[in-house]
Amino acid sequence: MKAAERQLRIRQMFESRDFLDLETLCRELDASESSVRRDLDILEQEKILRRVYGGAVSLQAPPSRAFDYAVESVRLSDEKDRIGRLAAGLIEDGQTVILDGGSTVAAVARELATKSLHIVTNSLPIAEGLEALRNIELTLTGGYLDPRHRVMLGPFCEQMLGAIRADTLIMGIGSITEAGFSNNNTLVVGSEQKMIEVAGKVIIVADHTKFGRGGMIPVAPLSAVHTVVSDKDLAPEYIDLLRTNGIEVLLA
Amino acid sequence: MKAAERQLRIRQMFESRDFLDLETLCRELDASESSVRRDLDILEQEKILRRVYGGAVSLQAPPSRAFDYAVESVRLSDEKDRIGRLAAGLIEDGQTVILDGGSTVAAVARELATKSLHIVTNSLPIAEGLEALRNIELTLTGGYLDPRHRVMLGPFCEQMLGAIRADTLIMGIGSITEAGFSNNNTLVVGSEQKMIEVAGKVIIVADHTKFGRGGMIPVAPLSAVHTVVSDKDLAPEYIDLLRTNGIEVLLA
DNA sequence: ACCAACGATGAAAGCTGCTGAACGGCAACT
DNA sequence: AGTTGCCGTTCAGCAGCTTTCATCGTTGGT
Numbered sequence: 001m002k003a004a005e006r007q008l009r010i011r012q013m014f015e016s017r018d019f020l021d022l023e024t025l026c027r028e029l030d031a032s033e034s035s036v037r038r039d040l041d042i043l044e045q046e047k048i049l050r051r052v053y054g055g056a057v058s059l060q061a062p063p064s065r066a067f068d069y070a071v072e073s074v075r076l077s078d079e080k081d082r083i084g085r086l087a088a089g090l091i092e093d094g095q096t097v098i099l100d101g102g103s104t105v106a107a108v109a110r111e112l113a114t115k116s117l118h119i120v121t122n123s124l125p126i127a128e129g130l131e132a133l134r135n136i137e138l139t140l141t142g143g144y145l146d147p148r149h150r151v152m153l154g155p156f157c158e159q160m161l162g163a164i165r166a167d168t169l170i171m172g173i174g175s176i177t178e179a180g181f182s183n184n185n186t187l188v189v190g191s192e193q194k195m196i197e198v199a200g201k202v203i204i205v206a207d208h209t210k211f212g213r214g215g216m217i218p219v220a221p222l223s224a225v226h227t228v229v230s231d232k233d234l235a236p237e238y239i240d241l242l243r244t245n246g247i248e249v250l251l252a
Numbered sequence: 253m254k255a256a257e258r259q260l261r262i263r264q265m266f267e268s269r270d271f272l273d274l275e276t277l278c279r280e281l282d283a284s285e286s287s288v289r290r291d292l293d294i295l296e297q298e299k300i301l302r303r304v305y306g307g308a309v310s311l312q313a314p315p316s317r318a319f320d321y322a323v324e325s326v327r328l329s330d331e332k333d334r335i336g337r338l339a340a341g342l343i344e345d346g347q348t349v350i351l352d353g354g355s356t357v358a359a360v361a362r363e364l365a366t367k368s369l370h371i372v373t374n375s376l377p378i379a380e381g382l383e384a385l386r387n388i389e390l391t392l393t394g395g396y397l398d399p400r401h402r403v404m405l406g407p408f409c410e411q412m413l414g415a416i417r418a419d420t421l422i423m424g425i426g427s428i429t430e431a432g433f434s435n436n437n438t439l440v441v442g443s444e445q446k447m448i449e450v451a452g453k454v455i456i457v458a459d460h461t462k463f464g465r466g467g468m469i470p471v472a473p474l475s476a477v478h479t480v481v482s483d484k485d486l487a488p489e490y491i492d493l494l495r496t497n498g499i500e501v502l503l504a
Numbered sequence: 505a506c507c508a509a510c511g512a513t514g515a516a517a518g519c520t521g522c523t524g525a526a527c528g529g530c531a532a533c534t
Numbered sequence: 535a536g537t538t539g540c541c542g543t544t545c546a547g548c549a550g551c552t553t554t555c556a557t558c559g560t561t562g563g564t
Binding site: 001003032033034035038053242 | 532
C-alpha cells in the first residue's frame with residue numbers, strides 16, 4: 001500500500017473512532033511501524049490528528065455527528081442506551097447484520113458505528129445515522145415507506161429480504177409472553193418474519209416493560225430466537241421462561 | 253485504447269475510489285506505465301486529481317457529501333426550478349411515477365408535492381422531501397446505498413424495479429448527443445435502464461449544459477425517450493435533433 | 505497511392521525518495 | 535532503580551519518478 005492511500009485510510013478510520021493505537025494501524029494498513037509513524041507525522045502537520053503516546057487522537061469534528069438526529073428527536077433513555085451497548089458487543093467485525101426499525105434497535109445501531117459491517121435495514125432513521133460512515137456498507141430493503149415509523153414494508157421488502165442471507169438479526173419487539181414474541185403493528189410483522197427466516201442468529205432487544213403484556217399479532221415462537229437483551233429490571237420469572245426455552249438472556 | 257478514452261475511464265474509476273495506484277491503473281487500462289503517467293499529468297493539470305507517490309488521489313473527493321450536493325443544487329437553480337415546474341405539469345393525479353436521483357429530478361419532486369401520486373424512487377433526498385406528504389404514497393427501491401449520491405443501486409434495486417410497472421419515469425441524465433443518452437457514473441446506469449424498461453412514458457429533464465458533451469456510459473438511444481424538458485438556452489440544433497427523432501421537446 | 509511529418513506509445517537508464525529494520529534514548533509503570 | 539514499551543533517527547535497499555529514445559500508427563500533402 002502506498003503512502004497516500006495509507007493516509008487517506010487513516011483519515012477514514014478516524015471518522016468512526018477518535019483514538020487509534022499504532023499496533024492497530026500497522027495491522028489494518030499492513031505497513032511497518034516506521035511508515036505509520038511517518039504518516040501520522042504528516043497528518044499531524046495537516047492538523048488532521050494529534051499524535052499521543054501509543055497512537056493518535058482525531059482533531060476533527062466530534063465523531064457523534066452521525067446519529068445526532070437520535071439525540072434530538074428520539075431522546076434515548078438510559079436503559080435503551082445500555083441495552084444498545086450490550087447488544088452491539090455481540091456483533092463482530094465483518095458480519096452482515098439485519099437491523100429492523102424501532103428506537104431500541106436504533107440505540108444498537110448507534111453503538112455499531114465503530115465496527116466494520118455490512119448492514120441491511122428497512123429503517124430510514126437507522127440508514128440516515130449510518131450512511132456517512134465509511135466502515136459500514138449499507139443496503140436498504142426497499143418497499144412501501146410507512147410515513148409514521150419511517151420503515152419500508154410490504155411485498156417488495158419481503159421479496160428483497162428473501163434474496164439475502166445475514167449472520168445476525170437485531171430486532172425490537174412489541175411484547176414477549178410465554179406464547180412467544182408479538183407486535184401491535186400489523187404491517188411490520190411480515191417483514192420481521194422474513195428477517196428471522198434469513199438470519200443465522202436472532203437477537204431481540206427489549207426493555208423490561210415489553211414483557212408480560214399481550215401483543216396482537218404473533219411474530220415468532222420463543223424457539224425462533226437465540227438471544228434476548230434486556231435491562232436489569234426484568235422480572236426473574238421471565239428470565240427463567242426464556243432460559244428454559246434455550247434462549248441466552250443478557251441484562252444491561 | 254486511445255488516450256482520451258483512458259482518461260475518461262480514469263475519471264470514472266475515481267468515482268468509487270479516492271486513491272488509485274499506478275499498477276492498478278496499468279492493469280485496468282491495459283496501458284504502459286508511461287502512458288498512464290502522461291494521462292495522470294494531463295488530469296492533474298485539469299484539476300481532476302493530484303498525482304502522489306505511487307499513484308493519484310481524487311481532487312473531486314468531497315469529504316462531505318452534503319456539501320457537493322448543495323453546490324450542485326445551487327448551481328443553475330433557477331433553470332432547474334423552471335424545468336422542474338414544467339416537467340411536473342406533465343404528471344396527472346393518480347399516476348405511478350418513477351423518479352431517479354439527481355438534483356434536476358429533485359426539483360421536479362418539489363413541484364409534485366401538491367399532487368396525489370404513487371411515487372417510486374431510489375433517491376434518499378427525494379424520499380426525505382416527500383415522505384411527510386399524505387397525498388403521496390412512497391415506495392423505495394432498496395439496494396446498496398451509494399453514500400456519495402445517496403441513491404440506492406445494484407442488483408436488489410434492479411430486481412425490485414423489474415417487479416413493477418409505472419405510468420411515467422422522470423429521469424436526469426449526464427449527457428445527450430445524437431448517439432443517445434449517457435451518463436458518467438457507471439453505477440447508476442443499470443438501474444436507469446431498468447427504470448426505462450418498466451415505465452410507460454419516459455421524460456428526461458436536463459438543462460442545456462448537458463447537451464453535446466460526451467458521456468461515457470450509454471444509457472439509452474434517443475428512441476427510448478418520449479419527452480425531454482430543458483431550458484430556453486438549448487441550441488436549436490439539438491431541438492431539431494430530438495424532434496426529428498420523434499421526441500417531444502419542452503423548454504422552460 | 506505513396507511518403508513525410510507528427511504525435512502517441514512503450515521500453516530503458518539514471519535518479520529520487522519511500523520503506524522497513526535496527527539502534528539508542530526516553531517515558532511510563534513496577 | 536529496573537523493566538517494558540514507545541519514540542526518533544539512521545541507513546541500506548528498492549520501488550517509483552523523470553527523461554530520453556526508438557518504434558508505431560495517423561494525418562496530411564504530393
